[in-house]
Amino acid sequence: MLTIDHVCKTFGTHTVLRDVCLQIDRGCVLGLAGPSGEGKSTLLRCIQGLETVDSGSITCAGRVGFMFQDFQLFPHMSVLENVLYAPLLRAKGKIAQKTCMEKGEELLKHLDMWGLRNRYPQQLSGGQKQRVALARSLVLNPDLLLCDEPTSGLDVAMLSDVVALLHSLREEHTTMAIASHDLSFLVQISDRIIILRRGCIAADIGPERFGDLPQLASSLFG
Amino acid sequence: MGIAVKFIDACFFIGSGLSVTFFLLLGGLVIGLTLGIILAVLRYKNIGRQLIARYISILRGTPMLLQLSLIYFAIPTLLGLQLSVLTAGIFAFGLNSSAYMAEIFRAGIESTPQGQFEAAKVLGISSLHTWKDIILPQVFRAIFPALTGEVIALLKETALIATIGGADLMRKSQVLAAEYFTYFTPLCIAGLYYYAIVLFVENLSRKLERRLDRAHH
Structure with a gap:
């Protein structure tokens, strides 16, 4: 699904990614762990094409969706407009537009946001904004969904909502890469967790070793 | 009674210059807004940045009266064509306003979070649609008060058309003053x-601003 081959990225004199090699299989949920500033977000942004890599290559077989840490919903558009604007631009003909609208409606109903479809982002809570951002990404049928710190700024109740949401996506075999500094959250939803340290992959572990993660993280980051 | 009649006559006579004032204001606004947006977007996209910066600097750094005189008297002489007072006025006020508009829009664009451009890119929205439907609506809302200020400034500057013979409010009042030797x-x-138009613009702007706020909050 995704192949990252010897990727390096530098901002000025600061090297953020060092020779990162990684593969993600279709249907896999990859957790990217590590404290802030270790290169998680930059790696996601490079995969999405928001940043150019200095060397190496990133190959993705399919469309990539991206959920921003701060959602970046369009503030002058309602929930429904936020979700449907991009797909309607692409839809050629009335049938395609109708399909788009049906898909948007289905997604918003699935995410329990249909009742709030005419609200504006400023009128929503953090968790609701998150669901709109997710619907906006999913309506374009991405083959790979990248989520940057999906739990930041959420309270406990909202956090369990997000976990449930990502779980439901996982059950639908959506391929995802999720960056978070919250290990306990990543353990709940990932098939595999990678720990980034100073831009390098310091650990790549499967679910059988998830129990060792806290110890591993404390040995890596002190 | 006689004084009142004279006053009303004077109001009608001067008021006959309103159409010229409005024409200059609207023409100047159309050119100023259009060119201002184009210049601000090009500058943001780093296209002709130095040239645009110089254009803005010159138009903001020289008197409006000089620009108007150049366009009405000097340039037609050089190019061998004759511009009407209104055409020259609309161009002069429009070009001058475009420099101020470009700066207002630049500030608005720069205050829009970079993430909005990135979100549009991630969703595969074209550059044209990103600007038209995502960025500029947000910019308009942010700069609305400054834009109102520029409209009012432009309205007051249109009075300079009187210096090249334009029959606007100002010119009509001067004609009347000269006729009756009373200023x-x-x-x-x-x-x-002028003040009534300014009050109307301010009122309209407040209503539009409230409507924009209601739509977004």
């Missing part, structure tokens, strides 16, 4: 007209 009343009437 106070005609100039006060012209002032009242």
Whole structure:
């Protein structure tokens, strides 16, 4: 699904990614762990094409969706407009537009946001904004969904909502890469967790070793 | 009774210059807004940045009266063509306003979070649609008060058309003043007209601003 081959990225004199090699299989949920500033977000942004890599290559077989840490919903558009604007631009003909609208409606109903479809982002809570951002990404049928710190700024109740949401996506075999500094959250939803340290992959572990993660993280980051 | 009749006649006479004032204001606004947006977007996209910065600097750094005189008297002489007072006025006020508009829009664009551009890119929205439907609506809302200020400034500057013979509010009041050798009343009437338009613009702007806020909050 995704192949990252010897990727390096530098901002000025600061090297953020060092020779990162990684593969993600279709249907896999990859957790990217590590404290802030270790290169998680930059790696996601490079995969999405928001940043150019200095060397190496990133190959993705399919469309990539991206959920921003701060959602970046369009503030002058309602929930429904936020979700449907991009797909309607692409839809050629009335049938395609109708399909788009049906898909948007289905997604918003699935995410329990249909009742709030005419609200504006400023009128929503953090968790609701998150669901709109997710619907906006999913309506374009991405083959790979990248989520940057999906739990930041959420309270406990909202956090369990997000976990449930990502779980439901996982059950639908959506391929995802999720960056978070919250290990306990990543353990709940990932098939595999990678720990980034100073831009390098310091650990790549499967679910059988998830129990060792806290110890591993404390040995890596002190 | 006689004084009142004269006053009303004077109001009508000076008011006949309103159409010219409005024409200059609207023409100047259309050119100023269009060119201002184009310049601000090009500058943001790093296209002709130095040239645009110089254009803005020159137009903001020289007197409006000089620019108007150049366009009406000097350039036609050089190019061998004759511009009407209104055409010259619309171009002069429009170009001058575009420099101020470009700066207002630049500030608005720069205050829009970079993430909005990135979100549009991630969703595969074209550059044209990103600007038209995502960025500029947000910019308009942010710069609305500054834009109102520029409209009012432009309205007041249109009075300079009187210097090249344009029959606007100002010119009409001067004609009346010269005819009756009295300046106070005609100039006060012209002032009242200008102030009434400014109050109308301010009122309209507040209503539009409230409507924008209601739509977004």
